[in-house]
Amino acid sequence: MKLNTKNFGEIEINExxxxxFPEGLPAFEAINxxxxLGNMEEDTPFCWLQSVERGELAFVVVDPRAVKPDYEADVSDDDIKLLEIEGDSRVLIYSIVVIPEDISKMTANLQxxxxxxTRNNKAKQVVLQNSRYSIRHFIAEETGGGK
Structure with a gap:
């Protein structure tokens, strides 16, 4: 399937x-x-979450454990049910990254x-019940890039 994107031009994706995302993303509920995108084998922990329905919409994402190695996501039973997560399910976790003009102030939404x-490709952006994580966690603080 061909997809026209703002950042990558025309690309071929496997359906x-x-x-x-049954509920879309917050502020983008109608986009599911x-x-x-991005080679998960490369040295960078970052990749892109690209909309199939709107080529101009894409988010930089990162595995939050690359930013905060002791990261834990305490997920509600309702979210587990919605995503149909079972004992044999493999779950990927990503945080949306905001990259400002001053890249040293790059943040990840860990909250x-x-x-x-990955068993059924269902996804959801969840709001964690605990408050130990920030929606603007400075990535440079964890990686030593801000020192």
Whole structure:
């Protein structure tokens, strides 16, 4: 399937790689289909969550454990049920990254991670019940880039 994107031009995606957000993302509730772009084997922990429905919409995402190694997502039973997470499910966790003009002030939203059940490609951005994480966690603080 061909997809026209703002950041990557025209790309070919496999329909089986489409991630479905039943509830969309906050502020983008009507947009339900995304794909992850970027080589997960490269040295960078970052990749793109690209909308299939709107080529101009894409988010930089990162595994929050790359930013905060002791990161834990305490997910509600309702979210587990919505995503159909079971004992054999493999769940990917990503945080949306904001990259300002001054890259040393780059932040990750650790309070509201995106969970992806790889067994059925269902996903949701969840708001964690605990308050130990910030929606604007400075990445440079953890990686030593801000020192």
């Amino acid at each position: 089986g790689d489409i991630i479905y 289909k995304f794909v992850l 509201a991670p995106i969970l992806i059940n």
